[in-house]
Amino acid sequence: MKNLYNYLRSIGLSLFLILFVTVPIIYYLGVFSQDEGMRFESFSYFTSEEAIPYDPLDMELFTQNATQKLDLGVVTENVYLKLDLNDVDGILRDSLYIIELSNPSFREVELVRLDSNGNLAFTESAGTLFSGSNPLKNPNPFFEIKHTEALSPQFVFRIRANVPVEFDVAISPESSFFQNYSLRLIIISTYFGIMIALFLYNLILYFSVKDKVYLYYCFYILFIAMAQLSLSGYSYFFLFEDAFLYEISIIGFTTVSSIFVIPFIQLFLKTDVYVPKYDKLLYLIPAAYIITLVFRMLGYVALSYSLTNLNGLILAVCFFSIGIVAARKGYRSAYFFLLAWSFLLFGLVVFIMHNLRIIDLGSYANFPLLAGTAIEALLLSFALADKINILKKEKEHEQLDKLEALKENERLIKEQNLYLEEMVKSRTEELEMTLKNLQNTQTQLVNQEKMASLGQLTAGIAHEINNPINFVSSNISPLKRDLKDILELMEIYREKGKEEFNEESKSEIEEMEEDIELDYLIEEVEQLLNGMEDGAKRTVEIVRGLKLFSRVDEQDVKQVDLHDGLDSTLILLNSNMSGKIKLTKNYGSIPQVECLAGKINQVFMNIISNAIHALLDHPVEGREPELTIGTALENGRVIIKIQDNGPGMPPHVRDKIFEPFFTTKAVGKGTGLGLSIVYTIIENHKGTIKVESEEQVGTIFIIDLPINQN
Secondary structure, three states: OHHHHHHHHHHHHHHHHHHHHHHHHHHHHHHHOOOOOEEOOEEEEEEEOOOOOOOOOOHHHOOEEEEOOEEEEEOOOEEEEEEEHHHOOOOOOOOEEEEEEOOOOOOEEEEEEEEOOOOEEEEEEEOOOOHHHOOOOOOOOEEEEEOOOOEEEEEEEEEEOOOEEEEOEEEEEHHHHHHHHHHHHHHHHHHHHHHHHHHHHHHHHHHHHOOHHHHHHHHHHHHHHHHHHHHHOHHHHOOOOOHHHHHHHHHHHHHHHHHHHHHHHHHHOOHHHHOHHHOHHHHHHHHHHHHHHHHHHOOOHHHHHHHHHHHHHHHHHHHHHHHHHHHHOOOOHHHHHHHHHHHHHHHHHHHHHHHOOOOOOHHHOOHHHHHHHHHHHHHHHHHHHHHHHHHHHHHHHHHHHHHHHHHHHHHHHHHHHHHHHHHHHHHHHHHHHHHHHHHHHHHHHHHHHHHHHHHHHHHHHHHHHHHHHHHHHHHHHHHHHHHHHHHHHHHHHHHHHOOOOOHHHHHHHHHHHHHHOHHHHHHHHHHHHHHHHHHHHHHHHHHHHHHHHHOOOOOOOEEEOHHHHHHHHHHHOHHHHOOOOEEEEEOOOOOOEEEOHHHHHHHHHHHHHHHHHHHHHOOOOOOOOEEEEEEEEEOOEEEEEEEEOOOOOOHHHHOOOOOOOOOOOOOOOOOOOHHHHHHHHHHHOOOEEEEEEEOOOEEEEEEEEEOOOO
16 A cells, blocks of 8 residues: 555656646747747649749649648659638738748758749749758748739749658748747757756766666667657758758657667566566567668658558557556556656647647647657656665665674574584594595596406407417317328338339329328318418417507606507407408508507507497497597697597587596496596696597597607
8 A cells, every 4th residue: 555655646746747847838838829820721733753834834734632731642753732822811912921831851842933924933942952041940941922913822832852741831920930930949949958958867877876777768768859850850950951861860760769768668667577478579679660761761761651650559559568567567667657658649649630630739730749758758767766766775675684684694603603613523534534435445446447457458368369279279180180191191102112013003092092182181281281370470469469568568658659559459459349340540650659658558448449339339320330540740749540430429428538437338337437547648648638529420539649758
């Protein structure tokens, strides 16, 4: 109930201030605007693409008639308008009058006066293309005119415009014209002064409180004021009296104001809180205005004015809807907002009623909009000032709450200090014990990893040595049998050689040769011996590879051929990939590298072993598993690349592979220390290691080592 009372009090105070300002203005207008001149109620016109001759002027061309005002929309042709002074009551002969067209946007208005015989007497021109012809800075085209016997009471206007052709024509005595001109100038000056004052006031508030809502608001009211000046015609004199800039400004200033009003409304009405679903959609409004401005600059005048009216309607509906929603949810500033926009809407309705001839505002047709925007700006300024009070109260409450919290915290801290001291002591003892346990666990895991690598190494050696040994042992029996048959044949040759060879002995020898298949026997003996020789060589290679890999006798940094280390590792892992994985070596010309050979071989073993497991445990369908190992010398450093075309790794796995205890293998199949040890070994050798991986493409480890450790 108290909040409602405060809202009503604030709104009542705002209305009182507005009435305090507007009532004297209304009274002032009523006193000094008694005589606004006389309007032509009927006139004839026609349009023509080409200029028509004035001497003589064919009056039969004026076939179309209009009453009170002429509204043709956007017309690219010349508009010829005929008026008759006899149609206006009270025009005195030989008296000076001012005739004025109520549209400041016409580029060219030419007055054609005829003499009493219908011949051309003289012409005068006004409009935005004739800046020097308007010393009074009156936005509407106007001319001095006399009703004399020497001149015809009929005269003609030729109008050319790039804006919608909509106007009426008024004629007034010179004194009345200057009185109304001065009054309009005072009102427009007062309006612009109020808006500039509000602009500067809110700009100062922005620099004081650093709240962007004031910055957006001050620029919004600046450009909405400029838009109103454009509608009234006065911005023409601020824009270097350039006709094109002025015509663009009518829509341009409105577009710029829409760019600032959207973030202002979002902050002022907290649309992200009260209407979050439509918060971002509000940016479509300035986008629509920008499109409208582009159409106007491209020459689509009628379309741009239609879109401007549509955009204004959408903007008003959206803002009122958001204001109503926020007000219904109890947001205080929404009441000010709705009241402010109600005045603006009221001014717009009055302006439309004047255009529809429901009411007649005379030469002050644009002033309801000026009053509406001024009152809207004042109310919103009051609301922003009220927001400062709200923020101040909230800050005071917040400070009180913080003070209470600080006192409570101080009390709790005193109570907890003793308890914390005791807890710190006990926790320190527990942490020291936990640290020792972790160190022991880490040592055990490192040793376990070493034992796992050693077991893998031993299994590989046993498998590789077993194959050639089996090969040799399985060939021994047939070799003995073949040698026995050969010895029997030799014995027969020896026995028979003692006798003279005859046909019978030769026959026996030939039969014996056929029985034992002597030729095949000799060939088989040769193959068996070759197999034994190959097995022996392979055994030598395995033993040599084991020696190169382990390097147990080399614990110091020495010059090492990395190709030998890679080859020895591949020999030991051959049983895991032989016949299953395609191996490609792209060895480049590299120098020997200073390193601990055994440690570097351990790096190769871990990386290549992981690659083999990835290729065989997670094969990619339709792709032959392939392991590629390459070396190169780049910028004085040796680069080793170990690449597979396996399943690859997702980013979250790739980023953690060098962390201790991280593994993707099943429980019991990996400790997660292999690549962590690899990273440490490379780091100790002053090198770098990085991994590039893409899912379903493959993984590549890139090792960068210096040639010399010094």
